[in-house]
Amino acid sequence: MYNLEDINIINTKNIYYNLSVSRLIEEIIRRNEGILVDNGAININTGKYTGRSPKDKFIVDEPEVHNEIWWENNEAISIENFEKLYNRVTAYLQNRDLFIFDGFVGADPSYRLPIRLINEYAYQNLFGHQLFIRPTDEELKTHKAEFTIITVPGFNTIPGLDGVNSEAFIVISFTKKIIIIGSTQYAGEIKKSVFSVMNYLMVKHGIMPMHCSANVGKDKDTALFFGLSGTGKTTLSADSERFLIGDDEHGWSDNGIFNFEGGCYAKCINLSKEKEPQIWNAIKFGTILENVVYDDNTRKLDYSSKAITENTRAAYPIDYIPGAVLSGIGGHPKTIVFLTADAFGVLPPISRLSKEQAMYYFISGYTSKLAGTERGITIPEATFSACFAAPFLPLHPMVYAKLLGEKIDKYNSKVYLINTGWSGGPYGIGKRIDLAYTRSMVSAALRGDLNNVKYIKDPVFNLSIPKSCPNVPYEILNPINTWKDKEAYNLQAKNLARKFFENINSYNIIPEEIKNAGPKA
Incomplete structure (x- = not known):
């Protein structure tokens, strides 16, 4: 057998x-x-390795x-x-x-x-x-x-x-x-x-494999969410107004979107019932937790503790999420969202991307590492992961970027870059963009509310910034407006643009039209 x-x-x-x-x-x-904890989940201590070992x-x-x-x-x-x-x-x-x-x-x-x-x-x-x-x-x-x-x-x-x-x-x-x-x-x-x-x-x-989450609205409009760890991919795709197709890995064929998996693998550090109710309620009998701290007597979980690792995880089948699309299949995406958590505080909270810009920012796969999250990091660091998935790419990033560009062209998908990071200054001076505002920006993009508003061009990052967005204060949309020291903003923006420039030029065979769609170094 x-x-x-x-x-x-x-x-x-x-x-x-x-x-x-x-x-x-x-x-x-x-x-x-492992041991059973008070909500019925099984909790495992994975020992020395509490995360992937890419080397x-x-x-x-x-x-x-x-x-x-x-x-x-x-x-x-x-x-x-x-x-x-x-x-x-x-x-x-x-x-x-x-x-x-x-x-x-x-x-x-x-x-x-x-x-x-x-x-x-x-x-x-x-x-x-x-x-x-x-x-x-x-x-x-x-x-x-x-x-x-x-x-x-x-x-x-x-x-x-x-x-x-x-x-x-x-x-x-x-x-x-x-x-x-x-x-x-x-x-x-x-x-x-x-x-x-x-x-x-x-x-x-000819299928585009993607490290992204996907959901669908009541009108059958499919959306994709790309983003590295800590950018909010799982949180923002787990929307009570929409239906989850999958939280991490998908393919895009001529038939539409399909989930590679039958379950979810969510980070649960600082998990709260108020902010992430779907994930909170999915942690029950049949769910596997990794390295979550618990009280040995009561078996109550402490999601806020990093005593073992910050990379605490919960694995559960997708049917633990109410209303999930159990077929794992959706239509061609109407909207694609790239998520980044910019700790330098200079990227706009939301901007619209052309096809070439989408390919550029897809190849870049940018976010920030924060001080204290890894040994040796004392100030925020820019990090780039090609196609938001570099450790998992057997082929050159341009192979995947070319497929993305072809799909965007063929199915007329709208692409947005959303910054879930800092505003008004870098990490330590500014503050994290309010999750409620981010949710409003995502909702506006998905509804098409940003299709006909006026845009301004960011002079450094070459991005199109909407001048208005429902339920979001207009003054935060252009990041320079939130900084008291405009010169400090300009210096920080140019420094980050230079990092983008150096990263994209580290790859060979990137066409000039894609390079030119990025920031002006």
């Missing part, structure tokens, strides 16, 4: 196949992998893919080292219990990828069950995996022997169609390695 011998996994102990949520939770507790991610340098991969962004591992490591992993799995989940990635049946997840830990199998698309009983009878993901958190590498950088590893072989992940319990590695695979495979079909 399992055909594990085909991938050199032999002499196992018990095989637990596509267990129910309740059975998996029983196994998690029985094996001391430990590899693509096998195989002849079939060598000339396609964006090697400046991806670390190679030789076929020989991969095979040695893989053989050690399969030897490690002998005489161990294994948890298997067979399911799918991609809600559109025309393009979905059948996958198999093989786990040493029940917790990671539950994660896959909740995050990927669960098969029906009939689909399970004929399921044949086209990609296999194997996780071995308890396995210890020998970096010198195995050809890796540390004890952790995430290795993708596109020709063997296998992913191996070891020495890390952090479940996000499973999700994002599969996303990396989709970012390679979907392009072959």
Whole structure:
């Protein structure tokens, strides 16, 4: 039934196949992998690794893919080292219990990828069950995996022997169609390695793979939200007036938008019932929490605590969100929103983008890192992640930007850049733009309220700023108006523009018309 011998996994102990949520939770507790907290969720401490480990991610340098991969962004591992490591992993799995989940990635049946997840830990199998698309009983009878993901958190590498950088590893072989992940319990590695695979495979079909959330309105108008961690992507797409298609990974085909996943993976640091009620209510029985601090006696959660990590997470199936689009499919997007949290306080709260500007800011993938969020950061730092997804891009950013431009042209999508960061000064002087104002700007963009208003051109960033927006004070729309010291604003704006200029010029093969659409350095 399992055909594990085909991938050199032999002499196992018990095989637990596509267990129910309740059975998996029983196994998690029985094996001391996690604890139940007061709202019914299961809470896991992932140990040393509380987030992704990008320097430990590899693509096998195989002849079939060598000339396609964006090697400046991806670390190679030789076929020989991969095979040695893989053989050690399969030897490690002998005489161990294994948890298997067979399911799918991609809600559109025309393009979905059948996958198999093989786990040493029940917790990671539950994660896959909740995050990927669960098969029906009939689909399970004929399921044949086209990609296999194997996780071995308890396995210890020998970096010198195995050809890796540390004890952790995430290795993708596109020709063997296998992913191996070891020495890390952090479940996000499973999700994002599969996303990396989709970012390679979907392009072959002319599909735009996207690191974005998507929702749809009552009038069937689909919207996309791109943004790096901390910009508000999950919060702003979880709108009680709209219906969630998915919170993180999607494809855009000639049929429309489709979710890659069957669940959500939300950050829950400082989570509150008032500001994010949908996420708050989704944390219940069947939800997996990672590294959330709790009271050992009452089992009450403390979402405000960063004692373990700021990257606390909640994983739950999408049907835990009221009104979610369970098909995972939507129409062509009417509106696309790029989110950034500009800690320098100089980007407009909202601006409209041309197709070329959309491609420029998409390739840039800008946001800010704040002082204290990472070791060594004492002042805000500009950070750029190509296509809002650099760690997960096997191919050059221009491949994805070209697809985006073609889709915008073909389906006449409107694109906006929304700054959820600071106004009136940089972080430490200004203040974060009020969430209520941001929501009003998003709503105005989605309703089409900004289609016919007057715009002014930002002289530094080359952006079109609306002169008015419903339910937003007009004086905050142009960021220079919120600064007391106009010279300080101009200096800060030019400094950030120069960072954009340096970043875009770090890439080769970016056409001049796209470069010219960006800030004036």
